């Protein structure tokens with residue numbers, strides 16, 4: 308079977324965030340684009356499933372400006388994905404999860420994909436909407452906040468858990484389905500140097516902007532318009548509690564929480 | 573079009589606090605129209621008593637004890653179309669967010685999650701603000717009309733005061749083709765191990781411990797402090813990686829994101845991957861022996877010192893101030 312894994316290029320966690328000139332988005336100047344955190348988990352999960360289900364191949368798919376999308380796709384290939392599709396973002400297309408879902412839907416509707424893996428949310432906009440929106444477009448089931456995903460060969464279904472408020476829900480998921488991963492591995496595989504070098508030359512299937520434009524035409528009317536991108540006022544550093552004994556530290560802290568911060572229960 | 577529909581998510585004996593928050597927000601965006609609650613599945617209208625909606629819709633049917641997100645989306649879209657409302661507010665729980673994504677497509681609405689502020693915009697639009705980049709920045713978006721669906725961020729809005737009288741309730745029928753939708757396939761529920769207190773994502777106070785606690789046994793100090801405050805317990809990845817506590821405790825980039833009113837970090841250095849999971853807390857307190865620890869850069873209040881005498885003293889003081897019996901109970905009803 309074919310597994311698709313959706314990978315989004317997002318700014319590296321160390322990026323110093325700055326509003327752009329218009330003040331409505333992130334200034335992309337000097338940003339290093341990497342695989343979104345949960346998408347790394349999605350890739351790891353896809354590769355683990357591939358190893359446990361004979362005859363399985365993994366295709367990484369990314370939507371965005373071409374250079375960015377292909378950068379993360381090559382990384383996914385270096386990690387072990389078999390193939391990649393880059394869906395080119397048309398110039399001026401809004402950054403909106405519904406538009407993204409429609410663009411990814413174009414790539415997926417052309418193939419018989421049994422399982423779509425994605426991250427529970429991307430580290431930049433954190434909407435968590437792309438997976439569920441895509442599932443609705445495909446008319447298939449979707450399982451969010453998934454952990455411990457396993458293949459049950461006997462029933463040809465996935466078993467997984469959903470990490471919801473207060474605990475874990477055990478689920479048996481038949482395919483096709485979209486699974487959005489919450490899980491982060493403590494030790495996801497790293498790419499080996501020869502594979503990194505090979506991935507530089509790997510063929511990447513392209514969906515050109517012209518085709519994407521018509522696929523996103525209708526949802527584009529729903530896209531949110533970005534009005535402002537703001538950084539919080541810089542935290543000025545902690546106000547340090549002066550004390551001579553642990554008891555005094557405790558008393559002072561409680562007094563501050565009650566009288567100044569007003570958060571004492 | 574005015575009016576707003578709010579999904580009421582059932583939980584044992586009631587509805588989730590996120591549902592009550594959703595009703596409060598629905599009032600803001602109803603633009604003078606009616607606020608309608610939708611309660612799905614068996615269990616009667618009891619859980620909605622006291623919830624200040626103007627009308628209550630209930631729907632029952634086979635398999636609706638635990639609906640799939642596809643079913644929720646179909647029911648909400650059906651109800652909203654029947655009522656002619658312009659907006660749907662979905663509770664900001666883990667599953668609520670999935671409903672938003674499906675519903676936006678099904679109902680052809682603009683959509684957002686993690687909303688911390690919302691006002692009515694021009695021409696039927698909504699102007700919303702939401703944190704991005706793990707709370708390191710925020711964005712303001714205009715969600716175009718005529719239809720919008722969104723989920724508030726937990727705790728960003730207060731719960732509305734209870735209604736004096738129950739709202740008139742009506743039942744709605746299942747939409748056509750409902751039986752063809754994907755179902756949930758849930759087989760069981762395992763409560764988070766050892767969680768006596770509130771759930772991490774829902775708690776208004778979170779106390780987290782890090783490697784500074786040195787051993788799994790002394791992590792108990794953090795749990796005692798949390799208990800004295802009625803708080804949820806979190807941990808840094810150093811703690812979950814070492815197996816001192818399960819990974820469900822982990823706060824950060826690869827764990828849970830929390831935005832409580834108060835976050836207390838004990839023996840946590842404040843690596844960026846931890847910070848992105850808690851920086852949107854309203855008030856942050858750090859206890860750490862290293863005055864240079866990066867956690868103090870994001871904290872509002874800091875105590876520099878050895879956690880081992882300070883944390884028990886703090887627990888004791890809090891119990892005293894709150895009139896709780898001295899010393900943690902450790903057992904009994906939490």
Ligand SMILES: Cc1cc2nc3c(=O)[nH]c(=O)nc-3n(C[C@H](O)[C@H](O)[C@H](O)COP(=O)(O)OP(=O)(O)OC[C@H]3O[C@@H](n4cnc5c(N)ncnc54)[C@H](O)[C@@H]3O)c2cc1C
Nearest residue numbers: 782783784808809810824825826827839840841846861879
């Ligand atoms: C891809 C990736 C993802 C990650 N995701 C996460 C994540 O989601 N969440 C997360 O937390 N981390 C995450 N990490 C790990 C992160 O980088 C840090 O290693 C981790 O947060 C450190 O945990 P810590 O603060 O408990 O331990 P340390 O960094 O070892 O800090 C311990 C602190 O305790 C203090 N201390 C020691 N003794 C005492 C004492 N007696 N009294 C008071 N203070 C004391 C020390 O001064 C120190 O500041 C991630 C890392 C990577 C690479």
Ligand SMILES: Nc1ncnc2c1ncn2[C@@H]1O[C@H](COP(=O)(O)O)[C@@H](O)[C@H]1O
Nearest residue numbers: 313315370425426428429434435436437
């Ligand atoms: N541009 C994109 N290309 C590929 N996958 C994406 C893209 N945007 C989002 N996704 C997937 O959808 C998940 C949720 O993203 P988001 O809705 O942006 O929070 C991500 O973790 C990815 O797996």
